[in-house]
Amino acid sequence: QVQLVQSGSELKKPGASVKVSCKASGYTFTSYAMNWVRQAPGQGLEWMGWINTNTGNPTYAQGFTGRFVFSLDTSVSTAYLQISSLKAEDTAVYYCARDPSSGWGRANWFDPWGQGTLVTVSS
Amino acid sequence: AIRMTQSPSSLSASTGDRVTITCRASQGISSYLAWYQQKPGKAPKLLIYAASTLQSGVPSRFSGSGSGTDFTLTISCLQSEDFATYYCQQYYSYPQTFGQGTKVEIK
Numbered sequence: 001q002v003q004l005v006q007s008g009s010e011l012k013k014p015g016a017s018v019k020v021s022c023k024a025s026g027y028t029f030t031s032y033a034m035n036w037v038r039q040a041p042g043q044g045l046e047w048m049g050w051i052n053t054n055t056g057n058p059t060y061a062q063g064f065t066g067r068f069v070f071s072l073d074t075s076v077s078t079a080y081l082q083i084s085s086l087k088a089e090d091t092a093v094y095y096c097a098r099d100p101s102s103g104w105g106r107a108n109w110f111d112p113w114g115q116g117t118l119v120t121v122s123s
Numbered sequence: 124a125i126r127m128t129q130s131p132s133s134l135s136a137s138t139g140d141r142v143t144i145t146c147r148a149s150q151g152i153s154s155y156l157a158w159y160q161q162k163p164g165k166a167p168k169l170l171i172y173a174a175s176t177l178q179s180g181v182p183s184r185f186s187g188s189g190s191g192t193d194f195t196l197t198i199s200c201l202q203s204e205d206f207a208t209y210y211c212q213q214y215y216s217y218p219q220t221f222g223q224g225t226k227v228e229i230k
Contacts, residue, residue: 035219045159045167045210045221061218062124095166107214109157111178113166 002026004114017084022096029077033099129222135230142198146211155215
């Protein structure tokens with residue numbers, strides 16, 4: 001079955017970097033876009049952007065440029081989210097979520113989602 | 124960005140109740156709307172897309188309706204496993220945006 005499995009929780013100090021992984025299985029990784037969604041503690045869902053898994057081209061939502069980088073390793077069907085210069089306000093659960101259609105560059109719903117990775121930034 | 128507003132923010136209901144959650148878009152989004160269910164500590168789960176299409180495997184007590192700016196998620200007969208937070212999401216245009224969520228609690 002289609003599944004996304006993310007890496008485990010991270011505890012980081014302010015100013016550090018973190019890299020979250022999202023390993024896909026059960027489908028052809030390079031045929032479907034991958035999205036990233038943030039959920040701060042007790043808050044709602046915020047779309048961060050998406051990456052074209054065929055070309056590697058990322059698109060970032062407003063507010064997620066500069067310190068946030070989406071990348072891929074297609075040889076292991078894995079997408080990555082790297083956040084640099086971490087701040088306390090980056091504390092959140094980060095989800096990867098697949099675009100279920102095989103088109104590119106069009107907004108869509110998300111299915112399935114990874115289980116989420118909690119990133120805690122604290123000194 | 125298109126703003127999505129859900130109401131109510133929370134509600135209390137009993138098993139067997141009929142529950143309705145509303146989602147309003149700040150501009151017309153045709154039928155480009157999805158609904159998700161999220162339980163504590165879990166990832167969101169897709170329930171409905173295209174405003175009224177039930178995702179495979181989702182119980183038929185869930186239904187969605189609406190188009191344009193006003194949408195509704197209905198749970199016809201609330202079950203214990205339905206107590207959760209529900210989010211709407213528009214995908215009419217980038218950036219995809221979510222409602223703030225509606226928490227369905229046990230009365």
